[in-house]
Amino acid sequence: MQIYFRGLLQRRSLTLATGVTILSLAAGCHKKAAPPPPPPPISNAAPAPTATITASPSVVNAGGGVVLAWRTTDATDVSIDGIGTVPSAGTRTVNPTESTNYHLVAKGDGGTADATARVTVNAAAQPASNLSESDVTDSVFHQNVKDIFYDYDSYDIRSDAQSTISQDANFLNQHPGLKVVIGGYCDERGSTEYNLALGENRANAAKQALVSAGLSPDRLRTVSYGKEKQFCTEHDESCWQLNRRAQFSLDK
Amino acid sequence: MNRRLVKRPFLLTIFVTSAIFLLCCFSGASAQDWVRTGTNLGVQRIRLAAADFKAASTDAQTDPLKGVFDRTLYNDLKNAGIFDMVSKSMAPTQTPGSPQEINLSAWAAAPSSAEMVAFGSLSVNGGQENVTGFLFDTKNAQSPQILGKQYTDTASEENTRHIAHRFADEIILRLGGGLNGICETKIYFVSNRGGSKEIWVMDYDGEGQHPVTRLGSISISPRVSPDNSRVAFSSLGKDGWSIRMYSLELGRLVGFESPAGTTLSPAWSSDGSRLAFSSSKTGDPEIYTSDASGGGVSRVTAFRGPDVSPVWNPKTNSQIAWVSGRSGLPQIYIMDSDGANVQRMTDGGYATSPSWSPNGQFLAFSWNRKYGPGAPGGQDIYIMDIASKRWIQLTHEAGSNDFPSWSPDGRHLVFQRQENGRTEIWSMLADGTEQQQLTRDGWNAMPNWSWK
Structure with a gap:
C-alpha cells in the first residue's frame, strides 16, 4: 500500500516536472518573438494535458493479473507503450510475464504529458495443477484466483469477469480442498448501509458464478465490506473501479 | 380604470386571472408552512429573555458553575426553535434573583421587549448546588408566574448542565404547545476516535461525548431503544456482519439472536417490542422483523437486489420505510409491516437513510438528485410529506449529508456531514435553519437521536 502511494507521488511530480518544462520552453519561444504584439490572453492557449496511471497490485507473480487504471485531461491522443491507443481514461487488466514499465503518453493541443506505472514480476509460478493444496499460499492463491470488478451501482458479472471466473473456477476445481472467502467491496461514494447491502450482492453474485462453474457452495463464504475497507483511496474513477470488486481469499 | 368600457366576458377573464394569481401567491407564501406546522415549529415565536442567574453564595465554585448554567440555559432555549431570544446585550442591567x-416592565420595554422572562438564582454550599428558577409573563402584572422550580444536586459542571437542561425543558413544555423539550435527550453515533469504529454517545448539544462500546472491530448503525435501556447496532465479526445488542443498564453486550448472513441496520418499533433489519440469510439482502431478542423472525420483502435501512412509522408501527435497489439506484419505499402495499416515494437520483418523523407525517432522508457517473451532485438532507409526496431540501451546497435522525419533538434533525475531508455530526431545525456542528474530533457519523 505504501509503495503504491509513493509510486503515485513520484509519478505526480514527474508529470508536474514535464509540465513545467513545457511551460518554460513556451516562454523561451516567446522571448525570441518580436516584442510589440502583446502575448495572447492565457485563456486562448490550449491547456497542457495531464496524465496519471496506476497499477495494482504493483508486485505480482508471473502471469498474475494487474489492473492498470489511467486518467488524462486535455489530451487528444492517449497511448500506453505495448498496448497501443487507449481511451482518455479507463482500466485494463494485464498479465505481465516480466517486470514492466507501463508508460502512458497523452498528447494534446497544449503539449504532451506522460506517466509511468511500474509492475514488478516475481519469479515464474509453478504450473497450478502441480501444486498440492498445502503448497497453496496466499500469494499462490491470489495469482491463480483473481478478483473480479463491477460496474457502478451494479452487481452483475461483466463479460470480462466471466473469463476471470472460469480461470478461478478451473484452479479451484483442481484443488477441491481449498475453501474461499469472497469479500464484496464498493467505492467510496454513496451511503454506508446501502453499500454494505450492495457489497453483499456483489459477493453473492461472484459466489453464484463460481457455483455455476461447478464449485460446491459449501466451499464458499461471503463477507460484505461495503466501503468500510477501501483498497484504493484516491477520489477518481480509476480508484473507484479498483474498489468495486469481489475479492477472493483463502478461507483458513 | 376603463372597467365600464370592457365587455363582460373580458371582465370575467380578468377576474379569473387575478383569482388564479392570488391563489398562486397564497400557495407560494404558504410553501414553507406545511413544514413549519408539521414539525411543530409554528409560525409565531415567543419573545423570551433568559436573564443571567444571580449568584447567591460566596463559594468559589459559584461563579464558574453559574457561567455554565447561564450559557446552557440560554443555548437550550435558543436551540428549541420556538423562541425569539432576547440577546443578552439587550437585557436590563439588573440581575433579579427572586420574584421580589x-x-x-423593564424587561417588557424596548429594547428587550420580552414577553416572557426566565430568571432565578444559583448557590453552592458545602458541595451542594441549589438552583431556583422562575418563568414570568411580562404582560400579566396580576399573576405573572408561570413556573417556579427548585433543583438540588452535588455541585459539578455536568450536574449544572443537567439542571439547566431540566429547567429549559420545563419552560419548553409550558410554552411549546405541551411537547416535551429535548434538552435531556442523547445522540448515539459512530466515532473512530479510539482507533476503531465504535458506538459513542453525547448530549443533544454535543456535550459529554464518550464511547459506549469497545469491541475493536467495526461497529455502525446505532439505534437506541425507545426506553433508553439498550442500543442495537451492527458489527463486523469473523463471520461477517451481525446485529448486536448493548445494555446501557448493565454496561455490556446482551443476547440478540442475529440471523446468519450479512445482517445490518436495526430499527426499533416505537413500543420497543419489534426490530426491523436487513439480512442476507437467503443470499440476497431483504427486510425482516423480529422480537427484541431476535426471535420470531419474519421476512417482509422478497425482491432481487439490496434492501436495507428499514425504519418503522413510530405513530402506528404498522408501516416500514426502507431503501431498495430493485430498480437500479437506491430509492426510498414504504410498505405495510407485513410487506403489503409497497409504494415508491422518491422519483430518481440516489436516495438513502430514511428516518420517520415522530408524528408519522414526514420522512427525512438523504438524496442526491443528480447522482450518476460524471455528475457529482450534492448529497443533501430532504424531508417529504408522505401523504402528498411533497418534499423540501434542507441542506444546500455544504458537503455530503447523510443519516438524518429526528429528535423526539419533531422539531430537529441530527445528521452527518462530510466536508473538506472531514465527517462530523451536525444538528439543525427541521426547516433546515440553525445548523450547528456537534463533533470536532476524528471521524463521526451515523447519528441516532434518542426517543426521550
Whole structure:
C-alpha cells in the first residue's frame, strides 16, 4: 500500500516536472518573438494535458493479473507503450510475464504529458495443477484466483469477469480442498448501509458464478465490506473501479 | 380604470386571472408552512429573555458553575426553535434573583421587549448546588408566574448542565404547545476516535461525548431503544456482519439472536417490542422483523437486489420505510409491516437513510438528485410529506449529508456531514435553519437521536 502511494507521488511530480518544462520552453519561444504584439490572453492557449496511471497490485507473480487504471485531461491522443491507443481514461487488466514499465503518453493541443506505472514480476509460478493444496499460499492463491470488478451501482458479472471466473473456477476445481472467502467491496461514494447491502450482492453474485462453474457452495463464504475497507483511496474513477470488486481469499 | 368600457366576458377573464394569481401567491407564501406546522415549529415565536442567574453564595465554585448554567440555559432555549431570544446585550442591567427583585416592565420595554422572562438564582454550599428558577409573563402584572422550580444536586459542571437542561425543558413544555423539550435527550453515533469504529454517545448539544462500546472491530448503525435501556447496532465479526445488542443498564453486550448472513441496520418499533433489519440469510439482502431478542423472525420483502435501512412509522408501527435497489439506484419505499402495499416515494437520483418523523407525517432522508457517473451532485438532507409526496431540501451546497435522525419533538434533525475531508455530526431545525456542528474530533457519523 505504501509503495503504491509513493509510486503515485513520484509519478505526480514527474508529470508536474514535464509540465513545467513545457511551460518554460513556451516562454523561451516567446522571448525570441518580436516584442510589440502583446502575448495572447492565457485563456486562448490550449491547456497542457495531464496524465496519471496506476497499477495494482504493483508486485505480482508471473502471469498474475494487474489492473492498470489511467486518467488524462486535455489530451487528444492517449497511448500506453505495448498496448497501443487507449481511451482518455479507463482500466485494463494485464498479465505481465516480466517486470514492466507501463508508460502512458497523452498528447494534446497544449503539449504532451506522460506517466509511468511500474509492475514488478516475481519469479515464474509453478504450473497450478502441480501444486498440492498445502503448497497453496496466499500469494499462490491470489495469482491463480483473481478478483473480479463491477460496474457502478451494479452487481452483475461483466463479460470480462466471466473469463476471470472460469480461470478461478478451473484452479479451484483442481484443488477441491481449498475453501474461499469472497469479500464484496464498493467505492467510496454513496451511503454506508446501502453499500454494505450492495457489497453483499456483489459477493453473492461472484459466489453464484463460481457455483455455476461447478464449485460446491459449501466451499464458499461471503463477507460484505461495503466501503468500510477501501483498497484504493484516491477520489477518481480509476480508484473507484479498483474498489468495486469481489475479492477472493483463502478461507483458513 | 376603463372597467365600464370592457365587455363582460373580458371582465370575467380578468377576474379569473387575478383569482388564479392570488391563489398562486397564497400557495407560494404558504410553501414553507406545511413544514413549519408539521414539525411543530409554528409560525409565531415567543419573545423570551433568559436573564443571567444571580449568584447567591460566596463559594468559589459559584461563579464558574453559574457561567455554565447561564450559557446552557440560554443555548437550550435558543436551540428549541420556538423562541425569539432576547440577546443578552439587550437585557436590563439588573440581575433579579427572586420574584421580589424583578422589574417586569423593564424587561417588557424596548429594547428587550420580552414577553416572557426566565430568571432565578444559583448557590453552592458545602458541595451542594441549589438552583431556583422562575418563568414570568411580562404582560400579566396580576399573576405573572408561570413556573417556579427548585433543583438540588452535588455541585459539578455536568450536574449544572443537567439542571439547566431540566429547567429549559420545563419552560419548553409550558410554552411549546405541551411537547416535551429535548434538552435531556442523547445522540448515539459512530466515532473512530479510539482507533476503531465504535458506538459513542453525547448530549443533544454535543456535550459529554464518550464511547459506549469497545469491541475493536467495526461497529455502525446505532439505534437506541425507545426506553433508553439498550442500543442495537451492527458489527463486523469473523463471520461477517451481525446485529448486536448493548445494555446501557448493565454496561455490556446482551443476547440478540442475529440471523446468519450479512445482517445490518436495526430499527426499533416505537413500543420497543419489534426490530426491523436487513439480512442476507437467503443470499440476497431483504427486510425482516423480529422480537427484541431476535426471535420470531419474519421476512417482509422478497425482491432481487439490496434492501436495507428499514425504519418503522413510530405513530402506528404498522408501516416500514426502507431503501431498495430493485430498480437500479437506491430509492426510498414504504410498505405495510407485513410487506403489503409497497409504494415508491422518491422519483430518481440516489436516495438513502430514511428516518420517520415522530408524528408519522414526514420522512427525512438523504438524496442526491443528480447522482450518476460524471455528475457529482450534492448529497443533501430532504424531508417529504408522505401523504402528498411533497418534499423540501434542507441542506444546500455544504458537503455530503447523510443519516438524518429526528429528535423526539419533531422539531430537529441530527445528521452527518462530510466536508473538506472531514465527517462530523451536525444538528439543525427541521426547516433546515440553525445548523450547528456537534463533533470536532476524528471521524463521526451515523447519528441516532434518542426517543426521550
